Amino acid sequence: MWSKSSWKEYPIRQQPIYPSQKDLNRVLTKLEKLPPLVFAGEVVKLQNALAKVSRKEAFLLQGGDCAESFGNFSAINIRDMFKILLQMAIVLTFAGGCPVVKVGRIAGQFAKPRSNDFEEINGEKLPSYRGDIINGFDFDKSARIPDPNRMIEAYYQSAATLNLLRGFAKGGLADLREVHRWNLRFLKKNKLHKQYANMSEKISQTLNFMEACGINIQNTPSLKEVDIYTSHEALLLPYEEALTRVDSLSGEIYDCSAHMLWIGERTRSLDEAHVHFLSGVKNPLGIKIGPSVNIEDIIALANTLNPNNEEGRLNIIFRMGAEKIACNLPKIFSKLKNEGLNLIYSIDPMHGNITKVGNYKTREFDKIILEVKNFFEIAMSEGVYAGGVHLEMTGQDVTECMGGSCNVTMQNLNKRYETQCDPRLNADQALELAFLIADLLKRSREC
């Protein structure tokens, strides 16, 4: 029997231990009374859009910060993330010739699973940072103590972020006539800008032609508005439970902290709390799948999380690493394609490609590209649809991943290394990747 609190009867990983149960309960009682962050109707709309992905009629672009933070919360960061997502989506739509479902890792992506429970610097050992919703980033004993009040701050930051995203999506910034202006300032100097400007010009000409034929932004809202959805890893289950509500229209249960939720690589065991909790909510779900997976586990997870085999419900997000994907994925696809499961297959080329340079955690852009290419090539040769990408990125010109045409090097990683968790693609690298994916998408849709 499932209830929103039945996950407590299952083994669970990656949770904080709060010093005071009383404080935790007080916060959860407050959260339970706060309004839902998303509306069930929007979640249903997302599932319908994702059902198109599973039928090869659309493509999923999911991306954003590894971890949102309280410190980097600003209108400019949200606006630039929105712009880079739109830019990438337009590149994919234009070249791939299919609708793009846009899902941010945003407005709730705060809780982080960690490989080690402790972090050690110069002989001092402290509990690891687990994301701003749980404890503080500073390497300081008191900062690392889990504080339930952080859930309230995360909730309000998510609400404010969503509010601005909705404004941008419906209030004019997404008008296709603004396509030139989505370009971020620092992109202006390089060759990518030219490639983007050429495409924008073609879009403008197409819009002029359509307008002459009577199709314009007044009679066709989709030319000036977009749907943008939110997602995060549903890791901190007390928070997710508090935002889980019964939809009064349908009687269905939704986790109203975001439109889409995913289960991380470290918490996806079949008979543990995270899988159990998410099996009971109606939202579209993702599961991260790393190189150690066995195929039977994916099938069992699909049966547990999507027992009615609904289209658009379940997104399998592979994150194997540039080389490992080449030997692991062909056998996975060749088995899964005969199971009759409605699944979306995406690639996260970030989490299997982390390296360290000095004290910096980084990723090589070439490895990211290689994993994406391998994913598309393997899918094409197995006759499976490569339906989406899942990226860690930002609209800022940070220097966290090495390579790309903006040429971030080992030596200049320290120039703007701002992430509190994993290294993100900067806006240039994200756009460059979008052009590359657009070519692969076009080929994969033709075969």
Ligand code: PEP
């Ligand atoms: C993440 O997406 O930030 C993450 C931790 O991913 P994974 O579970 O795939 O390691």
Ligand code: CO
């Ligand atoms: Co990450």
